[in-house]
Amino acid sequence: GQNIDQPTEMTATEGAIVQINCTYQTSGFNGLFWYQQHAGEAPTFLSYNVLDGLEEKGRFSSFLSRSKGYSYLLLKELQMKDSASYLCALMDSNYQLIWGAGTKLIIKP
Amino acid sequence: DGGITQSPKYLFRKEGQNVTLSCEQNLNHDAMYWYRQDPGQGLRLIYYSQIVNDFQKGDIAEGYSVSREKKESFPLTVTSAQKNPTAFYLCAGDNEQFFGPGTRLTVL
Numbered sequence: 001g002q003n004i005d006q007p008t009e010m011t012a013t014e015g016a017i018v019q020i021n022c023t024y025q026t027s028g029f030n031g032l033f034w035y036q037q038h039a040g041e042a043p044t045f046l047s048y049n050v051l052d053g054l055e056e057k058g059r060f061s062s063f064l065s066r067s068k069g070y071s072y073l074l075l076k077e078l079q080m081k082d083s084a085s086y087l088c089a090l091m092d093s094n095y096q097l098i099w100g101a102g103t104k105l106i107i108k109p
Numbered sequence: 110d111g112g113i114t115q116s117p118k119y120l121f122r123k124e125g126q127n128v129t130l131s132c133e134q135n136l137n138h139d140a141m142y143w144y145r146q147d148p149g150q151g152l153r154l155i156y157y158s159q160i161v162n163d164f165q166k167g168d169i170a171e172g173y174s175v176s177r178e179k180k181e182s183f184p185l186t187v188t189s190a191q192k193n194p195t196a197f198y199l200c201a202g203d204n205e206q207f208f209g210p211g212t213r214l215t216v217l
Contacts, residue, residue, distance in 0.1 A: 004151075033206070042199055042208035043152075087151065089206075096167075097206060099151035 002026045004100040006088050011106045012078055020073045020086050020103045028093020034062050034073045035087040037102065043087055046073070075105075083107045112136065113202050113209035120214045122194075129186045130212045132200030141183040142201040145169065146211075152199065158183055187214065 003025045012018040024032070031050035035043035049055055049064035049071060061074040073086055085102040092098055113134045122128045132141065140159050144152040154167030158177040172191025177183055187194045194216045200209040 008149075035206075040213075042211045043206075045207065089152075096154065096157075097152075099153075101149060101151045 002090065002092060002098050004088055004090055004098060006086075006100045006103045008101070009104045009106065011108060012075075014078055014080060014107055014109050016078050017074065017076050018078060018105065020075070020088075020105065022071045022073075022088035022100060024069045024071070024088075024090050026069075026090055026092060026098070029066060030091040030093065030095055032062075032064055032071045033089040033091065033097065034071075035089065037085045037087055039084075046086075078107050080107050080109070113200060113207060115198075115200050115209035115212050118210060118212060120212055122214070122216050124216055125189045127186055127188050128194075128214065129184050130198055130200075130214070132183045132185065132209055133181055134183075134202045134209075135181060136202055136207070137180070138202035138207075139180070140203055141177070142206065143167075143173075143175065143183070143185045144199045144201065146197045146199060155185065 006022045033048050034046040036046050037043040047062035049062050054063045059076045064071045085104045087102045088100040089097045115132050142157040143155040146152050153169050155173050156164055156167055156175040158164040161177055161180050164175050164177050172188055174186045197211050197213050199211045
């Protein structure tokens with residue numbers, strides 16, 4: 001079967017760094033996505049990893065280890081506007097997305 | 110502007126009524142998707158369409174219906190058979206899932 005796990009909630013301080021982890025189990029893999037979702041709004045695409053390693057995009061980076069079934073999203077220089085839910089999604093062998101429940105990130109001044 | 114549009118943003122209906130949510134795109138995406146999101150849960154796939162005049166059931170298709178008569182349009186009907194229709198409904202295009210703004214449906 002397929003399964004995705006990520007923490008329900010995390011808290012961090014403005015200006016700091018936070019790492020949001022996502023672990024998964026799947027029989028077929030075509031990539032892992034991260035999305036940001038502000039309350040009451042639609043998710044917006046952040047990153048896509050299909051090969052092992054770190055992808056950096058400004059203040060946000062995403063890491064993938066396929067052998068460990070593990071990904072993380074790293075947010076640097078946190079800003080108050082980064083308060084949101086972060087969704088991890090796995091693309092399976094049928095190119096369908098399997099979604100995690102999301103991690104609510106709370107940024108404190 | 111290009112993008113995926115959903116209307117209305119908020120929708121209220123009485124129990125027992127069918128309601129149709131619109132999703133339009135001008136991005137020339139072949140694939141379109143409908144998801145439902147409930148508080149504290151991940152997105153769940155209702156229906157998807159990879160090409161005009163064809164669509165497939167997702168994980169929670171019961172109580173819903175769709176059509177794909179045009180590439181640009183993928184409307185979702187929430188029927189009276191759907192037991193818990195109150196939710197946030199999201200339409201997406203392309204395999205990278207670019208989303209419309211969503212429709213929050215409340216059934217009274």
